[in-house]
Amino acid sequence: MTRDDYRNRGKTLAQRLAFLFGVAFLLVGILGFIPGITVNWDDLKFAGEESDAELLGLFQVSVLHNVAHLLFGVGILAARRYRSGLQYLLGAGALYVVLFAYGLIASEKGSENFIPTNNGDDVLHAVLALALLGSWAAARREEDPDRGRVRA
Numbered sequence: 001m002t003r004d005d006y007r008n009r010g011k012t013l014a015q016r017l018a019f020l021f022g023v024a025f026l027l028v029g030i031l032g033f034i035p036g037i038t039v040n041w042d043d044l045k046f047a048g049e050e051s052d053a054e055l056l057g058l059f060q061v062s063v064l065h066n067v068a069h070l071l072f073g074v075g076i077l078a079a080r081r082y083r084s085g086l087q088y089l090l091g092a093g094a095l096y097v098v099l100f101a102y103g104l105i106a107s108e109k110g111s112e113n114f115i116p117t118n119n120g121d122d123v124l125h126a127v128l129a130l131a132l133l134g135s136w137a138a139a140r141r142e143e144d145p146d147r148g149r150v151r152a
Helices: 002-008 013-031 061-073 082-104 119-139
Strands: none
Touching: 002 013, 002 119, 013 061, 013 082
């Protein structure tokens, strides 16, 4: 087995990044249900601005918000293949752009704020959108192991 054969058996950047983001989202989704880590845990509501629970005392969360983070943990499964890893990074990045825009439009105490979000969430959603889309842009330049060529 040559050195190139051994290296090609490893995970691609897209796979590693999708896995890392998936684990992070899964962890955040779980932490959102843990009293103490989530401040005002007794005020955790299914959805809406009435939920006064805050993850780490910074990010407003609800059951729906935590479940959304758990669903973004699908990156762990997407990490199995190069192309699905890329699709996850792009799709999740695009959804976080939408969530960021939603947070800017929805008022913190308005009925349209069903997720719910606050200023901390809005900043985090913008950072995650940039990180996911930047990861996608970097990862798509590597060689596609299924096709054997570099994507530009």
